Amino acid sequence: DGQTGHPDHICASQWTTAAFAKVAPAGATLHYSTHTAGWLDAFRARLDELNVFMGAEPPCTPESEMSINEQLSGPVLDQKLDAIRSMTSQVEPLIQALGEDYFRKGMKEEAFRPA
Numbered sequence: 001d002g003q004t005g006h007p008d009h010i011c012a013s014q015w016t017t018a019a020f021a022k023v024a025p026a027g028a029t030l031h032y033s034t035h036t037a038g039w040l041d042a043f044r045a046r047l048d049e050l051n052v053f054m055g056a057e058p059p060c061t062p063e064s065e066m067s068i069n070e071q072l073s074g075p076v077l078d079q080k081l082d083a084i085r086s087m088t089s090q091v092e093p094l095i096q097a098l099g100e101d102y103f104r105k106g107m108k109e110e111a112f113r114p115a
Contacts, residue, residue, distance in 0.1 A: 003033050005056030017115065031068060031112035034061040043106045050097055061113040068112040081107055 002009030013032070020030045040060055047053065063069055072080060084091055084107060095103045 001032065001056075001059055003059065004052065005054030020115075029067065030115035032059070032115050034059040034066065034111050034113045036060070036063055036066075036069065036109065036111055039106075039109045039111070043102075046098060046102070050094065052094070059113075061111065065113060066111055067114045068110060070110045072108050072110055077104070077108060080110075 002011070002013040017030065020028070024030065035058055037060055040058060044058065081104065085095075098106075
């Protein structure tokens with residue numbers, strides 16, 4: 001689904017799914033990014049104001065159906081934030097609009113569901 005309505009994200013998800021189907025070893029599991037209801041309650045309204053999901057319905061999965069559901073902190077969260085910030089043209093305007101604290105809180109969740 002690509003997480004957002006961005007056509008490049010959708011294509012990347014489709015390519016990944018096709019590649020996985022073609023070459024993944026037996027027993028491997030593909031996971032799709034998702035959100036918890038709590039994350040959407042906390043962050044969606046402001047992200048919708050900035051059209052982050054581009055008109056798409058962001059994925060939401062009950063926590064009991066998730067394959068991975070972690071709250072990052074410390075050096076692991078810092079590393080994720082550094083990687084995300086490296087996409088300057090996409091992320092810098094978002095951070096400027098939302099503020100560093102909001103951005104950091106929003107990036108803590110790592111949630112995935114089985115494909």
